[in-house]
Amino acid sequence: MAVLEVKNLGISFGGLRAVDDFNLEVEKGQLYGLIGPNGAGKTTIFNMLTGVYKPTDGKILLDGEDITGKPTIEINKEGIARTFQNIRLFADLTxxxxxxxxxxxxKEYIYSTLTGILRLPRYHQAEHAMDERAMELLKVFDLDGEASYKASNLPYGKQRKLEIARALATNPKLLLLDEPAAGMNPNETQELMDTIRFVREEFKMTILLIEHDMKLVAGICEKLTVLNFGQVLACGETSEVLKDPKVITAYLGE
Amino acid sequence: MKKLSKTTKSSLITYGIVVFAYIFCEIFMRTGHMSSLLKGILVPLCVYVVLAVSLNLTVGILGELSLGHAGFMCVGAFASAVFSKCMMETITVPTLRFALALLVGVVCAGVCGVLIGIPVLRLRGDYLAIVTLAFGEIIKNLVNVIYLGVDSNGFHVSMKDAMSLQMEPDGLVIIKGAQGITGAPTDSNFTIGVVLVLITLVVVTNLVHSRTGRAIMAIRDNRIAAESIGINITKYKILAFSISAALAGAAGVLYAHNLSTLTALPKNFGYNMSIMILVFVVLGGIGSIRGSMIAAVVLTLLPELLRSLNEYRMLIYAVVLIATMIFTWSPSAIGFRERYSPAKLFHKREKGVQ
Structure with a gap:
């Protein structure tokens, strides 16, 4: 069954039709790419999927359950986590x-504010378990050595990785990556590709990503949807889509 | 794990400073080496420390600028003073009476924090500062016009004058408008004050290093990201704001029970006070709990210690403020500090030997 199913999704800002009749189906464990020129509406779709914008029409189903128009917090609890195009870490936290x-x-780490203030046994138990789980996640991204650093002191590439780690901590069914390779040099991009592949294997994660870097997209995505002016231009297996003359004209240049 | 012990150590040092200062003061007092002027300032000192630490929760941890902190202090002060005056005959043990008054004051201020927080926390930055400033002034001015009396029929409230309360002859006017509350018991002392300071410190540091504190700081650092990982922004903002208000209420209780006459003047509950507390927080370092405590003590003691300099004392006070500000926040001063910090100099010398 499809983890994410999007049907006829559309949104208008006043008179501007930013996304129109968008359909998408992501299978469990798939690595799916969403590409398109600047202003095509990719991030707008992410924002609708995560409840930042309310779609004007259409439906979003996560594991068969309708999550259209739910608030961001609820959608995260349902199982969608994301990273951002411009890194948004908690800069002053470690x-x-x-x-x-x-x-x-x-659930296993929740305790009340009062428990925290009074430092009841539950506090120590939950914090200890949290520390262990967090270190485990950091180890996956090779960040365990920097655990006590302030997030803003990490180099750029590691900040991107930390953002993915944070998103994975919410235990999602679907991970949305918004231009994970933005601002990275070829080496870092290569490393990131390996990380994304590893995350997918390790956590059996379903990943939907927006990307401009064609090498990355061609390298790791199984399926692609190409967006242009808010509409789907092409959709299918990566190798075929990238050969599609329409796509080449619109996006890659003639 | 290493980091956990580090934060625990840091908070233990803070508690240690308070206990040490308390013992130090007690010894001086017992042996008669403390002037009556200084003795009189001990409880207000505790009041300011509690206020500064509690405001730091809003400004430093939640990251929102609030200029109405004295308003919550005012609520706590008056609610508890009314309680204590009513219970003066019923409860004769001062400490018990104070403990209950503290509870009343804290709860009233906390509830006010929630009520004001719900509409106000929709705003951010300068707008929030202006609206909290207004709420602080509203609270102070409301308290100034309230007449409250009690007689065999229960409580009477008026906003006109004492006559319009229409009380039975056995009635007792508790709040006389601008004259405030007179004859309330003075139940607080330095020991109680220090205990309250310790409670405040424990509450705030434990809160900061808990799941709730992390959520609050996550909201401060990046609201959109916090939302994206499922943190309820409104809930935690109001929670932090009302805990901060409740602690300010506790400071108000301490303040009220140190005086026999309690009136709401611009000096004690107006925006002057709010800004003074903010000065403590900013000078002590936004987000640093120990810092705001030390800043509150130093900046309260300084004008008193400089009293012999007469008219120059406020001048020196101002110079100290500016100098501290530059030393703490100016980029070149930060660079200077880093270059010549004792730890670094020591380290360099070590390297030189090798």
Whole structure:
């Protein structure tokens, strides 16, 4: 069954039709790419999927359940986590605390404010378990050595990785990556590709990503949807889509 | 794990400073080496420390500028003073009476924090500062016009004058408008004050290093990202704001029970006070709990210690403020500090030997 199913999704800002009749189906464990020129509406779709914008029409189904128009927090609890095009870390918190903040809603780590203030046994138990889980996640991204650093002191590439780690901490069914390779040099991009592949294997994660870097897209995505002016231009297997003359004209240049 | 012990150590040092200062003051007092002027300032000192630490929760941890902190202090002060005056005959043990008054004051201020927080926290930055400033002034002015009396029929409230309360002859006017509350018991002392300071410190530091504190700081650092990982923005903002208000209420209780006459003047509950507390917080370092505590103590003691300099004392006070500000926040001063910090100099010398 499809983890994410989007049917006839559309949104208008006043008279501007930003996204129109958008359909998407992402299978479990798939690595799906969403590409398109600047202003095509890719991030707008992400924002609708995560509840930042309310779609004007259409439906979003996560594991068969309708999540259209739900608030961001609820959608995260349902199982969609994301990263941002411009990195949004909790800059003044430590690397470890960034991930621990991601564990906020995991049942096994929840305790009340009063428990925290009074430092009841539950506090120590939950914090200890949180530390372990967070370190585990950091190790996956090779960030465990920097756990006590302030997030803003990490180099750019590691900040991107930390953002993915934080998103994974919320234990999602679907991970949305908004231009994960933006601002990276070829080496870092290569490393990132490996990380994304690893995350997918390790966590059996379903990933939907927006990307401009064609090498990355061609390298790791199984399926692609190409967006142009808010409409689907092409959709299908990566190799075929990238050969499509329409796509080449619109996006890659003639 | 290493980091956990580090934060625990840091908070233990803070508690240690308070206990040490308390013992130090007690010894001086017992041996008669403390002037009556200084003795009189001990409880207000505790009041300011509690206020500064509690405001730091809003400004430093939640990251929102609030200029109405004295308003919550005012609520706590008056609610508890009314309680204590009513219970003066019923409860004769001062400490118990104070403890209950504290509870009343804290709860009233906390509820006010929630009520004001719900509409106000929709705003951010300068707008929030202006609206909290207004709420602080509203609270102070409301308290100034309230007449409250109690007689065999219960409580009477008026906003006109004492006559319009229409009380039975056995009635007792508790709040006389601008004259405030007179004859309330003075139940607080330095020991109680220090205990309250310790409670405040424990509450705030434990809160900061808990799941809730992390959520609050996540909102401060990046609201959109916090939302994206499922943190309820409104809930945690109001929670932090009302805990901060409740602690300011506790400071108000301490303040009220140190005086026999309690009136709401611009000096004690107006925006002057709010800004003074903010000065403590900014000078002590936004987000640093120990810092705001030390800043509150130093900046309260300084004008008193400089009293012999007469008219120059406020001048020196201002110079100290500016100098501290530059030393703490100016980029070149930060660079200077880093270059010549004792730890670094020591480290360099070590390297030189090798």
């Amino acid at each position: 690397v470890l605390d960034n991930v621990k903040a991601g564990l906020h809603n995991q």
